[in-house]
Amino acid sequence: MALTTDFADIKPPAGTSEAKTDYARYRIVPARHPGRTAGTIFAAFVLAAVLYSTFTNPRWGWGVFAEWFFAEPVLVGLGRTLLLTALAAVSGSVLGTALALARVSKSPLLSSLSWGYIWLLRSIPMIVLLLVLNNLGYLYETISVGVPFTDKILFNYPTTQLLTPFAAAFLGLTLNQSAFFAEIVRGGILSVDQGQLEAAAALGLPRWRQAFRIVLPQAMRSILPTGFNEIIGLAKSTSMVYVLALPELFYTVQVIYRRNLEVIPLLMVATVWYLVIMTVLSVIQHYIERYFSKGAVRNPTPLPFQAFFQRFRRPLPVAVVAPDSARLATFRSAAGLRAKGGAVRIHGISKSFGTLKVLDNIELSLPAGSVTAIIGPSGSGKSTLLRAINHLERVDSGFISVDGELVGYTQKGEVLYELKEKDILKRRTDIGMVFQSFNLFPHLTVLENLIEAPIQVRGVSREEAVAFAQELLARVDLSDKIDAYPRQLSGGQQQRVAIARALALRPKVLLFDEPTSALDPELVGEVLDVIKELARTGTTLVIVTHEIGFAREVADTVVFMEGGHVIEAGAPAQILNDARHPRTREFLAKVL
Structure with missing residues (x-):
């Protein structure tokens, strides 16, 4: 509609209406890219020239190539190369993953030991490492295993017989591979969002389960491209074991061309077999990357044989659910969802990040089954208080208890013992947490x-x-x-x-850290409706929120915080309608 139609005294000029044009019958001419076309022609010309030169030059010796490509000595050497690659890739990856986990562990000694190993092995050239291992018998005539500080020997064997050329090659490739792979895995671990670790910890998952079920599967998307580069490099590095006179593929080819003097054709035999190995590894990499990309793309491409394996998946039991109109309403009537809420007591807790004090002597008592809304400006310590309740943040002083049990400590008489991580994780199962950014896996x-x-x-x-x-x-x-x-x-x-x-x-207590702040306005209502129904189930709810109207409707208690202090706490009607503290009134005047 023209702008002038909004004004009564202004009429649109005559002849301004346009006839409707039907573009459907028009022929569309695609955009032309002469530079792209020229580049394609040039690339095709270069490729054709290389292929013509390669296959028409008799000095390449393709007849000799065909004679030796499937020869028994070559295939035996190829098998040894594949075996070394497979064994060193598996053992190096396992050892590298263990080293990476040690590098990110909280033990200073273990982390330092891992760092020292990686530093040393990455510094030593592969060929030097292989030669040192092959001559280890010069340093140690026998390898013995016994009981420390006694004369009892459990195992004793000559080094030269134990460390054969194949064993030295396998050990050298493994040690070298593990050092480089450890840093690749560590980089993948560090790429996983910190919120994933917090969510796993908040659910009480054991540390090993956090690592192998939550962190490493997500890290694989970062690990795989560089990791497979290392494995491909490892397959080519097996050619270095020729210094041990181990007849793998490259050494075998060398022996043959020194006898028949057909250097180029025999080198091409090795080259083509390496190309085959790299191609197979690249295909494997492609499908493994697709497997670990599940959840990262909205419409993932099905994997080969995925439909076949789906047939063997255990079917889900049939759930009997309420009609759509009654689903949310039945939250409070579902026996499985009703819980005995836990009483939360916060005894003078304080917390600082460096010189910034974010919580200062907080005292609160939240009855079992209550709904508490914590409001206040950004940076007032609301989220830190919430994270302290389930011990995601360790406080500097003070204590928090749920149903009389201290969070993070166990009491014996008048002595408090700090709990180990595994015991803290068990305690967290009674304190659920819903994060601002969801933190779903x-x-x-x-x-x-x-x-x-x-x-x-x-x-x-x-x-x-x-x-x-x-x-x-x-x-x-x-x-x-x-x-x-x-x-x-x-x-x-x-x-x-x-x-x-x-x-x-x-859980007995459920914590909500600004559950609607990351949502579009039209999506806020559906989440708030769920929380309203939860408020009737008997679970103790503690909600950090900026939704003042929601706090008024649902909460039993409203707490206003600023600068790490509880400025005022009381019933919603008293805090929101007749606040006593001037700072509370000033804040509410801006947000209401």
């Missing part, structure tokens, strides 16, 4: 996100965990997304899955 489906912690932490059977997960998803109206990956969901759907995941452990 992207490589796991919605169902796998929900059942991981109940099975691994609570010891629930898979059938029971799946049944409860189906019930939870029905309550948050996401039953049809049970096999979807987080990336295939909207922000509101991801946050509802995060709530269901926290509820799957049946």
Whole structure:
């Protein structure tokens, strides 16, 4: 519509209407790219010239090449090359992964030892390492294993007989490969978002499970390209074991061309076999990368034979759910969702990051089954307080208890003993947490996100965990997304899955860290509706939020924080309508 039609006294000029043009019958001429065409012609010319020169020059000796390509000595050498590559790749990758985990461990001695190993092995040239190992018998005539500080010998063997050329080659390739692979794995681990570690810790997953189920599968997307480069380099590095007179592929070819003087044809035999090895490894890399990309793309391409293996997948039990109109309403009536809330007591806690004090002598008492909303400006310490409740942040002083049990400590008489990490993880199962940025595990489906912690932490059977997960998803109206990956969901759907995941452990206390701040305005309502229903289940809820209207409607207590202090706390009507502290009134005047 023309702008002038909005004004009564202005009429559009005559003849301004345009006839409707039908472009469907027009012929479309694609854009031309002469530079691209010229480049293609040049590349084709170069390729044709190289192929013509290679296959028409008799000095390449293709007849000799054909004679020796499948010759028995060459195939035996090829087999030895493949065996060395496979053994060193597996052992080097396993040892490298262990070294990477040691490098990122919290033990200074273990981390330093791993760093020293990597520094030393990356510094020594491969050929030098192989020669040192082959001559190890000069330094140590025998290799003995015994009981320390006694004369008892369990194993004693001559070094030269134990460390054969093949064993020296295998050991040298493994040691060299592990040093480089360790840094590749460490880089992959560091690339995983810190929120994934926090989410796994908040669910109480053991450290080994966090590493092998959550962190490493996500790190694989960063590890694989560089890791396979190392494996391809390893396959070519096997040619260096010729210094040990070990008849692998390259050494075998050398022996043959020294006898018949057909150097180029025999080198081409080795070259083509290396090309075959690299091609096979590249194809394997492609499909492994596709496997570990699940959850990273919205529409993943099915893997070969995926449909075949799906036939053997255990079918999910049929869940009986309420009609759509009653799903959210039945949250409070579902026996499995009702919980005995835990009383939270916060005793004078303080926390500093360097010189910045983010929590200063916080005192709060939250009754069992209560709903507490924490409000305040950004940087006031709200999220840090929430993270301190489930011990994701260790406080500098003070204590927090849930149902009389201290978080992070055990009490014996008048002595407090700090809990080990595994015991802290067990305590966290009673304190669920929903993060601001969801922190769902992207490589796991919605169902796998929900059942991981109940099975691994609570010891629930898979059938029971799946049944409860189906019930939870029905309550948050996401039953049809049970096999979807987080990336295939909207922000509101991801946050509802995060709530269901926290509820799957049946916690006494549920913490919400600004659950709607990362959502579009139109998605906020669907998440708040779920939290409103949760408020009626008996679980103690602690919610950091900027939704003042929501806090007024749902909360029993509103806490206003600023500068690491609790400025004011009380009933919603008193805090939001008749705040006593001037700073509280000033803040509310800006946000209401």
